[in-house]
Each structure stands twice: as C-alpha cells, then as structure tokens.
C-alpha cells in the first residue's frame with residue numbers, strides 16, 4: 001500500500017515517472033535530483049524504490065549498483081539512467097520482515113560474475129526460513145541471474161516472519177563467507193547449539209564448512225557452522241580495514257548493539273541484554289564477569305540500526321576508518337569511531353526518514369536507501 005501523499009511529495013519533480021511506474025521501480029530520473037546541504041554535506045535524491053532493502057556497488061568508476069526490493073525484485077542501478085530489473089530472482093516468501101534481503105558480490109566478481117542473495121523461503125506447515133544462494137549475473141546478452149544455487153539454509157524453519165537478519169559479508173581475503181542469522185523472534189535459539197538461528201555462521205564461498213570453525217570438532221552439521229552465538233536480529237555485518245568483523249543488531253525493547261565479532265564468543269541474548277523484553281519483563285544488563293561479550297556500543301533509547309559499512313573513502317577524510325550505519329526508528333545516519341577494539345559514538349545526523357541501507361560509492365560518496373514504499377536512494381557528498 002503506497003502512501004500517496006508521501007509518494008507525491010517524493011515524486012513532485014517526476015510526475016510522469018509516478019504515473020508510469022508508481023514511483024517504485026528504480027525510477028532513476030536525473031531531473032528529480034535535488035541537492036540540499038545538511039550538517040556539512042549535500043544530499044541528492046537520485047531515485048525511488050519500493051521497500052528497498054540492500055545495495056552493493058559493482059567494480060568500476062561509475063556509480064553502478066545492485067539494489068534489492070523486499071517484495072522480490074533485483075535492480076541494476078546506474079546513476080543518471082533508468083534502473084534495469086534483473087530476471088531470475090527466486091520466489092521469496094514476502095511478508096512481515098521477510099522477502100528478498102541482502103545482495104553482495106563474490107570476492108572474484110570481476111572474473112566469475114557471481115552474486116550472493118539472501119531471502120525468506122517458505123517451508124511446510126506455515127513455516128519459513130532464511131536462505132543464501134548464489135548465481136551468475138549475466139549483464140551481456142540478458143540482464144538475468146543464471147544457475148542459482150542455495151548454499152545455506154536457516155535451521156529449523158519456524159512460523160512467523162520476523163528476525164531473519166540474513167546479512168552477508170565476505171572476509172577481506174575473500175576466503176570466508178559470514179552470514180548473520182536471526183533468532184526469528186523465538187528467543188531460545190540464540191543459545192541453542194542445535195539451531196543456526198541467533199548465530200553468525202562462517203562458511204567457504206561455496207557453502208562448505210571450514211574445519212577450523214570453533215565448534216567443528218563437535219561433529220554436528222549445524223554446530224560446525226557456528227562462529228558466534230547469543231545474537232538477536234543482525235541487520236548489519238562488516239569488516240573494517242584492520243580485518244575486524246563487526247555486527248550491529250536490534251536489541252529487544254532498546255539495547256541495540258554493535259559487537260566486535262569473535263570466534264566462539266557468546267553475545268548473551270536472551271540471557272543478558274541492555275534492553276528488556278517488550279512485555280516489560282527484565283533482562284539483566286551486561287555486566288563484568290557474566291561470561292558474555294558486552295556490546296562495544298549500545299543505544300538506549302533505541303536507534304533500531306540497519307545497514308553497516310566501514311568507510312574507507314577519501315571524499316570524507318574525517319570519516320575514514322569509521323563504521324557508518326542507519327537508524328530505522330531512530331531516523332538517522334550514525335558514525336562510530338573505531339580505535340583498535342574500542343568503538344565510540346561520533347556523529348548522529350537526523351535524516352527524517354527510516355534509513356535501511358548505507359553504502360560507499362566508488363568515488364567515496366556515501367549512499368543511503370530509505371525504508372518503505374517509494375524509499376529514496378540518496379547520495380551524500382561534502383558541502
């Protein structure tokens with residue numbers, strides 16, 4: 001359901017596109033771009049998407065990216081051009097928090113053209129679960145995905161449509177694939193070693209399991225995947241330039257976290273959290289010596305974080321080496337400063353919209369995707 005007043009505002013400079021496309025399918029209309037300075041940077045509105053969820057830039061100097069829409073569409077976006085819909089996306093179980101999720105490139109994309117996607121897959125008896133698949137992106141004679149193969153499945157499939165997480169990140173050397181697997185709003189799976197829910201898993205790019213994973217010797221197909229546990233709803237996963245893996249996750253009522261992810265570490269959910277249950281029931285806060293890894297930063301009240309990158313560009317020199325993430329409920333862009341294993345809150349810019357995804361363009365510009373119908377693709381450059 002599109003909120004017409006909001007969409008007409010967003011599309012005020014591209015009425016024709018609104019009529020033709022419902023202002024949703026990657027309406028990359030250069031004439032609609034507006035630049036207004038906000039807190040030290042200019043923001044240009046570049047295009048609109050329908051419930052955009054994730055974005056990743058392609059190699060090269062032009063701003064060319066793949067963008068997912070939660071309803072199940074994948075677009076090839078190029079600045080100044082109409083976005084092209086990519087065929088061959090698998091059927092997704094759309095609803096609640098699920099549908100089509102993350103998109104990332106193979107570490108060897110320039111040679112193998114392989115793209116990784118995550119989505120919600122329906123199971124039997126009204127159950128569903130996240131999966132990760134990979135396919136070849138053909139941009140030559142067709143714009144389509146070929147030979148899609150599922151390489152990872154969330155286990156078990158459960159009822160409900162929340163907390164899939166399904167964020168994907170490759171290690172800097174390209175050797176390992178990390179997947180954030182949410183606890184599906186079922187609480188206990190985060191501590192249950194016979195489920196890969198509420199975990200971060202570590203695989204090889206083909207989905208096979210590295211023998212040096214921390215629980216590999218327990219000889220169980222699920223345990224052997226697990227890298228870290230005690231997570232809730234992981235909506236951002238990124239390596240920094242020192243090779244450290246960070247995740248952000250939504251806490252229960254407040255207590256959103258950014259964690260430095262380490263092998264075998266237990267991040268405590270649902271036993272400890274700096275938030276509490278939505279029904280008001282207390283969850284003890286993280287405390288020294290409780291046996292759980294405490295977050296490096298947390299938010300109370302909530303930010304409802306979404307998206308996560310480590311900024312490496314030259315366009316905003318003062319952001320170099322920082323984590324950048326969005327806020328959904330918090331409607332903000334956030335910068336966190338990394339100092340070794342320490343993390344501190346540096347900046348929080350109000351964006352007056354739910355921010356779903358953050359990415360760095362090839363020239364170092366920062367790109368944001370807003371959440372929801374007609375969600376704007378916005379480009380930030382220095383003032």
Ligand SMILES: [Ca+2]
Pocket residue numbers: 054055056103357358359
């Ligand atoms: Ca991304």
Ligand SMILES: [Ca+2]
Pocket residue numbers: 273274275276282283284285
């Ligand atoms: Ca608490």
